[in-house]
Amino acid sequence: MLPVIPGLLLNGITYGEKQLTLVLTSGHPVVHCPLCHTISQRIHSRYSRKVAGLPWADKRVIMELNVRRFYCEAKDCQRKVFCERLHPAITAYARRSTRLEHYLQNLALQLGGEKAAFLLELLNIHLVSADTLLNLLKKVAIADTAIPKILGIDEWAIRKGQTYATILVDLDTRKPIDLLPDDKLETKWT
Ligand SMILES: [Zn+2]
Known part of the structure; x- marks a missing residue:
């Protein structure tokens, strides 16, 4: 069991x-x-x-x-x-166990903070805020410093309709590389 x-x-x-x-x-x-x-x-x-x-x-x-x-x-x-x-x-x-932490990181990466937190509560998996999920993603981003071959840039909702960050993803490994504080064009290209 x-x-x-x-x-x-x-x-x-x-x-x-x-x-x-x-x-x-x-x-x-x-x-x-x-x-x-x-x-x-x-x-x-x-x-x-x-x-x-x-x-x-x-x-x-x-x-x-x-x-x-x-x-x-x-x-x-x-x-x-x-x-x-x-x-x-x-x-x-x-x-949290490392297995649960990886689960939360993947869910946050795919859905964004707000939706991931809602789904986790709905399924009674874990009570966690969107801000905590963002911090968990930052941990992965800091740990992985290899230069990616293919870079994905996407907006990431911290709170629905309120705050958007930009997430940079290594599309080969599907791991986040960095999280930028907003979704402005000048931030993405600096
Ligand atoms: Zn000792």
């Missing part, structure tokens, strides 16, 4: 009218310090963190992660305490 995320153990599921909450803990007995890579087993403390994932049927999915903090035992390491790193699908400090 659920995708397997290596290293995470499912401790329980809570069903709500619109939401499914998965309670997860890390199953790794030892972890590595992210700074010096020394192995540690000495737990400092635990905390709970919520990360949104892809929906299941008609329910939103929230992963409630019980994360551990560890002591780094290397004497010369500047990181005395660190949080364990989980699977790459759940990056440090992120509020």
Whole structure:
């Protein structure tokens, strides 16, 4: 029923009218310090963190992660305490899984911010504003700096009938390259 995320153990599921909450803990007995890579087993403390994932049927999915903090035992390491790193699908400090984030980015790219936010709420996938979708697209644009062979230029609605930005897309990879703050002709060609 659920995708397997290596290293995470499912401790329980809570069903709500619109939401499914998965309670997860890390199953790794030892972890590595992210700074010096020394192995540690000495737990400092635990905390709970919520990360949104892809929906299941008609329910939103929230992963409630019980994360551990560890002591780094290397004497010369500047990181005395660190949080364990989980699977790459759940990056440090992120509020959404990488799979959900890619889903939102693609939807925003195809539909624009306003329509994507409306559809996501209608299908009970994820509650997110048009501005947040724009920021997610900027993350993709910043990450991809290769010079495209074929460039697509399109208007992108941040809010219906109100604000338009210009999106530059690499038509080979279908990834956004940059987002310009308006739809004026002089902005597009500078
Ligand atoms: Zn360390």
